[in-house]
Amino acid sequence: MRITKERIAEENKPHLKSHTERFDFLSHTLRHAGGEVEAIIDQLAAFQVAIPSWALGAGGTRFGRFSFYGEPATLEQKIEDVGILQSLTQTAGAISLHIPWDVPSDYTAIKELAASHELLFDAVNSNTFQDQKNAKESYKYGSLSANRSAVRKQAVKHNIEVVDIGKKLGSKSLTVWLADGANFPGQRNFQTALQHTEDSLKEIYAALPSDWKLFIEYKPYEPNFYSTVIQDWGTSFMLANACGDRAYTLVDLGHHLPNTNIEQIVSTLMLKGKLGGFHFNDSKYGDDDSTVGSVKPYALFLIFNELVYGMLNNPQNPYPAWMIDASHNIKDPLEDLIQSLEAIQEAYAKALLIDQSQLKSAQEANDVVVCQEILQDAFRTDVRPLLEAARLRRGGTIHPLKTFRSLKIREQLIRERGKNTVASGL
Numbered sequence: 065m066r067i068t069k070e071r072i073a074e075e076n077k078p079h080l081k082s083h084t085e086r087f088d089f090l091s092h093t094l095r096h097a098g099g100e101v102e103a104i105i106d107q108l109a110a111f112q113v114a115i116p117s118w119a120l121g122a123g124g125t126r127f128g129r130f131s132f133y134g135e136p137a138t139l140e141q142k143i144e145d146v147g148i149l150q151s152l153t154q155t156a157g158a159i160s161l162h163i164p165w166d167v168p169s170d171y172t173a174i175k176e177l178a179a180s181h182e183l184l185f186d187a188v189n190s191n192t193f194q195d196q197k198n199a200k201e202s203y204k205y206g207s208l209s210a211n212r213s214a215v216r217k218q219a220v221k222h223n224i225e226v227v228d229i230g231k232k233l234g235s236k237s238l239t240v241w242l243a244d245g246a247n248f249p250g251q252r253n254f255q256t257a258l259q260h261t262e263d264s265l266k267e268i269y270a271a272l273p274s275d276w277k278l279f280i281e282y283k284p285y286e287p288n289f290y291s292t293v294i295q296d297w298g299t300s301f302m303l304a305n306a307c308g309d310r311a312y313t314l315v316d317l318g319h320h321l322p323n324t325n326i327e328q329i330v331s332t333l334m335l336k337g338k339l340g341g342f343h344f345n346d347s348k349y350g351d352d353d354s355t356v357g358s359v360k361p362y363a364l365f366l367i368f369n370e371l372v373y374g375m376l377n378n379p380q381n382p383y384p385a386w387m388i389d390a391s392h393n394i395k396d397p398l399e400d401l402i403q404s405l406e407a408i409q410e411a412y413a414k415a416l417l418i419d420q421s422q423l424k425s426a427q428e429a430n431d432v433v434v435c436q437e438i439l440q441d442a443f444r445t446d447v448r449p450l451l452e453a454a455r456l457r458r459g460g461t462i463h464p465l466k467t468f469r470s471l472k473i474r475e476q477l478i479r480e481r482g483k484n485t486v487a488s489g490l
């Protein structure tokens with residue numbers, strides 16, 4: 065299904081008056097405080113976040129999986145779902161594929177379909193965390209870090225195949241997340257595992273086209289619960305440096321131990337020009353994959369403050385690749401993604417409100433109280449009318465979630481796809 069611009073304009077009509085009133089009040093207040101309202105709206109309108117193919121169906125836990133009706137069963141349907149998100153929010157302009165879950169059968173047709181929904185192909189993701197059908201070697205004891213060279217070779221070859229698929233779609237980056245590690249002390253030699261990983265990544269990097277980037281993701285635990293080979297940003301940073309200029313660290317918000325100061329990690333990586341990709345989600349305990357901004361919105365805002373600062377002040381760092389990385393157990397995945405996109409834009413808008421030169425002066429004067437006031441004043445501002453204005457400017461909806469429900473999109477998808485579809489790969 066597709067949502068036409070005319071339909072969206074129709075849905076926006078009853079909300080226009082209230083939007084204008086709230087927008088006028090906010091822009092008047094912000095201008096009074098010296099804020100550049102138009103520039104902020106431009107930046108919000110340009111900010112696009114990739115949606116991963118695996119976030120469109122119901123995920124599960126190790127205890128079970130509860131299906132969601134009308135899930136996309138094919139790559140075409142996954143693209144259609146992201147197209148719906150893009151029509152409503154105008155913030156989801158790309159899809160990130162997972163290989164082998166999303167191998168296209170007809171590349172030209174898939175590219176045309178994505179283009180017709182105004183979508184690009186973002187980073188491609190390899191999978192060496194589960195054994196593939198008919199694979200000769202098993203990843204049970206690791207992939208790029210495995211003790212046996214035949215296993216490592218198979219894993220490297222898979223990554224290069226993923227790059228080849230991505231090339232045909234117009235992707236420009238490969239994300240590697242490894243499940244490699246150990247479940248028990250003594251199980252693996254740390255140094256050997258790390259050295260194997262570095263050597264394997266270098267082989268993959270050598271096979272990358274010259275205009276591609278390699279993103280190296282880290283995670284402290286899970287599925288291995290004693291150690292992971294790439295446990296933290298420092299290890300990822302070291303591996304990226306060993307590979308070369310086009311290898312970067314990827315920060316996933318859920319891949320940290322509780323209370324980690326993620327904003328400081330972001331800041332350090334941008335200073336060193338090595339923050340390549342960013343995965344949004346939220347968590348209370350671990351890699352919980354909660355809706356972005358649902359648990360720790362202030363932490364998300366502080367992270368965005370560093371991202372905004374880095375984008376302004378660190379030309380050595382490339383523009384990061386943004387993606388939501390989440391899996392949904394209870395909510396309608398599309399509704400959850402709409403909420404996540406809104407939370408990302410909200411945190412970004414609030415960070416854009418911060419007067420960086422004022423903050424710098426307060427920092428230099430050691431005026432701790434004013435530093436905190438500047439941050440919290442921005443955080444406490446209700447910026448939603450700015451988000452609405454950015455969406456309106458691009459032909460999106462004032463209220464994506466309300467429109468999703470009033471257009472009965474899920475009901476329509478169930479009619480088209482049936483009740484018991486299962487998103488592939490999950």
Ligand SMILES: [Mn+2]
Nearest residue numbers: 281316343389
């Ligand atoms: Mn991730």
